[in-house]
Each structure stands twice: as structure tokens, then as C-alpha cells.
Amino acid sequence: MLSSFYDPLLDSNPGTGRPYPVSYWAQGVNPWSAPALSGEQQTEVAIIGGGYTGLSCAWHLASQHDIQPTVLEANQIGWGCSGRNGGFVLNGTGRLSFAQIENKWGEQTAQAVYAEYRQAIDTVSELIDIGDIPCAPEYGGYLKIAHNRQSVELLKQQAILMQRKFGDPLRFLSAQALEKNYLHSPQAHGALHYPYCFGLHPLKLAQGYANMAHQAGAKIYPQSPVIKIQPEGSKIRLLTPSGSLVADKLVIASNGYTPNQFHSAVDKRHFPVLSSIIVTAPLSDAQRQACGLKSGLMAMDTRTLKYYYRLLPDNRILFGGRGAIRGKDANHPVYKKRLLDALVQTLPALNGIQAEYFWSGWVSVSLDDYPRICQADDKGQVFYAMGYCGSGVSFASQAGKRLAQRVAGDLNLPTLPFMQSPLPQFPMAQFRRLGLWAFYHLGRFRDGLL
Ligand SMILES: Cc1cc2nc3c(=O)[nH]c(=O)nc-3n(C[C@H](O)[C@H](O)[C@H](O)COP(=O)(O)OP(=O)(O)OC[C@H]3O[C@@H](n4cnc5c(N)ncnc54)[C@H](O)[C@@H]3O)c2cc1C
Incomplete structure (x- = not known):
């Protein structure tokens, strides 16, 4: 069965x-x-x-x-x-x-x-x-965000390697530049911006x-x-x-x-490993302003167990990360809550927001x-x-x-x-x-x- x-x-x-x-x-x-x-x-x-x-x-x-x-x-x-x-x-x-x-x-x-x-x-x-x-x-580029101070140096080294070796047009953004132009987050200490990546x-x-x-x-x-x-x-x-x-x-x-x-x-x-996503209710103008979110923002952090997120065209946040270990646990609410908690830690102005969608899928790891x-x-x-x-x-x-x-x-x-x-x-x-x-x-x- x-x-x-x-x-x-x-x-x-x-x-x-x-x-x-x-x-x-x-x-x-x-x-x-x-x-x-x-x-x-x-x-x-x-x-x-x-x-x-x-x-x-x-x-x-x-x-x-x-x-x-x-x-x-x-x-x-x-x-x-x-x-x-x-x-x-x-x-x-x-x-x-x-x-x-x-x-x-x-x-x-x-x-x-x-x-x-x-x-x-x-x-x-x-x-x-x-x-x-x-x-x-949506062509806004993609941010790889240092979730803590220690990761900033790694990103800077990565930028130098990518620019020198491959002529990559990516740029390093300071915490201040992120705060001013992309998002207000205590977990954004710097980032690499890849201009040619996009969302769909x-x-x-x-x-x-x-x-x-x-x-x-x-x-x-x-x-x-x-x-x-x-x-x-x-x-x-x-x-x-x-x-x-x-x-x-x-x-x-x-x-x-x-x-x-x-x-x-x-x-x-x-x-096969489960990856899971939540999508929130649409953000109000006040919520979006409090998070300072730029349209089309698309980001992933530098954790070992990474989180990734996007501002969708209808002002919802898509937020993803690892899921359950077994298929039979995939839809357990604990995994939805874990993602919601991580989202609020990333964007504290969204405290109290609801996740309206939650789903998972199997990625293939070699x-x-x-x-x-x-x-x-x-x-x-x-x-x-x-x-x-x-x-x-x-x-x-x-x-x-x-x-x-x-x-x-x-x-x-x-x-x-x-x-x-x-x-x-x-x-x-x-x-x-x-x-x-x-x-x-x-x-x-x-x-x-x-
Ligand atoms: C939650 C989540 C978020 C992700 N986010 C991103 C992202 O933002 N960016 C990114 O680059 N990647 C992302 N990925 C990974 C990306 O989606 C996959 O790497 C990619 O879609 C793989 O495509 P595929 O065609 O190889 O496999 P799949 O799209 O998984 O297709 C495999 C198909 O094979 C079918 N199949 C299996 N067995 C049989 C059978 N016996 N007979 C007939 N059909 C069969 C299945 O039904 C399935 O539809 C994410 C994955 C998940 C789960």
C-alpha cells in the first residue's frame, strides 16, 4: 500500500x-x-x-x-x-x-x-x-546573506575569487547597504548580490x-x-x-x-531528502515597510542548514528550509512552525504572521x-x-x-x-x-x- x-x-x-x-x-x-x-x-x-x-x-x-x-x-x-x-x-x-x-x-x-x-x-x-x-x-538578482559576522569574511573572499577568476559581476554589500536597500534583519551582516539570477x-x-x-x-x-x-x-x-x-x-x-x-x-x-516551504499571508503595507523589503527580494543565508526566502509578487513571503526526515512526518505541523519561527527570527517585524501554505518535496542528494x-x-x-x-x-x-x-x-x-x-x-x-x-x-x- x-x-x-x-x-x-x-x-x-x-x-x-x-x-x-x-x-x-x-x-x-x-x-x-x-x-x-x-x-x-x-x-x-x-x-x-x-x-x-x-x-x-x-x-x-x-x-x-x-x-x-x-x-x-x-x-x-x-x-x-x-x-x-x-x-x-x-x-x-x-x-x-x-x-x-x-x-x-x-x-x-x-x-x-x-x-x-x-x-x-x-x-x-x-x-x-x-x-x-x-x-x-522577476529580475531583481539574488542575495547570499551572511547570517552572522563570522560569515562576512567568507563572502568577501568568495566575491574576490568569483570576480578575479571568472569575471563574475557579483558585488559585496555591507550590512548598511542591505539595511538601506533590501531588508531590515538582525541576521543580515553583509551579502553577495548576483545580478543575473532571477525568480519565477x-x-x-x-x-x-x-x-x-x-x-x-x-x-x-x-x-x-x-x-x-x-x-x-x-x-x-x-x-x-x-x-x-x-x-x-x-x-x-x-x-x-x-x-x-x-x-x-x-x-x-x-x-532523497525533504525540503519544505511556507508561504505567509500577504504582508500589509506597514509590515512590508517595517521589514524594509525590496520588491522581488530573493535570498538565502550562509547557515549549514540554510534558509531561503522571497518576497512574492502579491506581497507574501515564501520561506524554505529543511523538512522532516521521513515521508510520513512531512506534513507534521512542527516543521511548519519551525520555518515560521525561523522566518520571524530573520524578519522580527513579522512576529504574529500566519503561514497560509506549507508543503514539502524530495530533493536528490549525492x-x-x-x-x-x-x-x-x-x-x-x-x-x-x-x-x-x-x-x-x-x-x-x-x-x-x-x-x-x-x-x-x-x-x-x-x-x-x-x-x-x-x-x-x-x-x-x-x-x-x-x-x-x-x-x-x-x-x-x-x-x-x-
Ligand atoms: C521545497 C523545494 C524547494 C526547492 N527550491 C529550489 C529553488 O528555489 N531553486 C532551485 O534551483 N532548486 C530548488 N529545488 C530543487 C529543484 O526543484 C529540483 O532540483 C528540480 O526541480 C529537479 O527537477 P527534475 O525534473 O530532475 O525532478 P522532479 O521535478 O522531482 O521530477 C521527477 C518526476 O519523476 C516522477 N517519477 C518518479 N518515479 C517515477 C516512475 N516510477 N514513473 C514515472 N514517473 C516517476 C515524479 O512523479 C516526478 O514528477 C527545490 C526543491 C524543493 C523540494
């Missing part, structure tokens, strides 16, 4: 045709409408997962490589992270800083990774333009990608969970409750929602803190992209493009660490949740001390 809140480590699949969660983004948005897969169908490329990765891959295959793929989504288009995230289009993915990337692979690779991250943002902008996607982009409506972006892929010739079937993957001669058969699909090639784009025992290419190679866009076998039949560690609006869109190139045999790919090895397996994978529990305790301790 499936749990009411899907848990990838416990449930065999994400369900069939489940509705969108009751989120701020899903209000007033109809599901992308199409029938489920039925009967037996054939395809050159089957893609599992109707989020940014799968849909971007489908559009790029159909429009750039003359391959009409078939997308199978268990529930609704954008039902996973792609319809639940904060809508921050950021410069990066994974959890490695540029300094760590440079230490690990050298300066040339760090330059190539930087270029790929910037291109990922451009990919989102291009797709929005090409598809005329009504996802309300994530679910509308996902549905826009689906429209584009469909118009370009891809077949898209929501309400079609893959419950079994089996080899069939030189092909692969995917079984869903209402049909089956025989494919030459397979792309696994189910990311944090991938069931535990799904395919040997991905099993035990990532860790063992070594960076994702992969991978060909999983020697034959070139199975591909996947996952492990974005909670930062994937831009990267998933780019990963879909890169996956399409790999599937189509286009060798014109940059040499990047993401593409040169498979995701490593977690040792003692059954203890991943115990490890997360310990990490959260350590993180709270560190964030309390520093």
Missing part, C-alpha cells in the same frame, strides 16, 4: 495520477491535461519523469536532434520538485563551492563548470522566450516545458508510473498500470522521486555533493541525471539539454566532472536516514555556535 505522502525509500512508486500538493504554486493552476499511457506503444527514447530534466530532455531531443521521445510521468506534469520549488534560478547546483571545485579538479575545470552554470541560467531564459512561458520571471513561477515553467516538448513532437503521458523496467531483446520494456512502452533507449529523470529499487543504474546512488549527467552502460542505452542536492531549476533544464545530446550521440559536449563518472553508491545505504539525522543535529549545533 502507498503512503499518503510518497516516500521513495519505502514506496514502490510515486502513485498514479495523484493531484498537485496544496501549494501556493498549484492554486488556480489546472494539471497539464493528457491521457495515461494505454496499450502497447513503441518509442525510440523513453523518458521517466515529467519534471524539468525529463521535459527539457524531451524538447531538446525533438527540436534539436530529430528524435520524438515518450515521457512517462507517474502523477501530473511538475508534480515532483519542479512544481514545488522556491522558483530561484541560481548559478550552480550540488553543494561544492567554486573554491572546492578548483581544489578538487583544478582551475581549468572550475572555469568550465562556471561557464556551464551560467549557460544553465541562459538555457532557462531561452526556453522561456522560445515557449513564451507565462512563468512571471516553477509549476508554470514545468507546464511550459511540457507544452514545448509536446508541440515539438514528444509524446507525454501523465498518470503513468513505471512499475517495472525489463530488458526485451535489444530493447527495454517499461510497464505502467495501464500500458507498456517498448524503447530503444531509456532516460531516467525521476531524480529525488526515484523509487528505492528501480534500476541498477541508479539504485543506492542518491539520497554522496559526493555534485550531480551526474550520465550514460549508465557501455551500450549507450540507459542514461540518467540526478543528485542536484536541492539546487536544480537552472541545472535540471541544462541537464535535460546535455542528456539529449548524449542520447543523440552528439559528442560536442564540454568536459565536466558531472559527465565523467556515475554517481557513487552510498555505503551502508540502509543507514542514510540515520546519517541525515546526525547531520541535522551537527548542523543545528554549528549554526547555534557560529
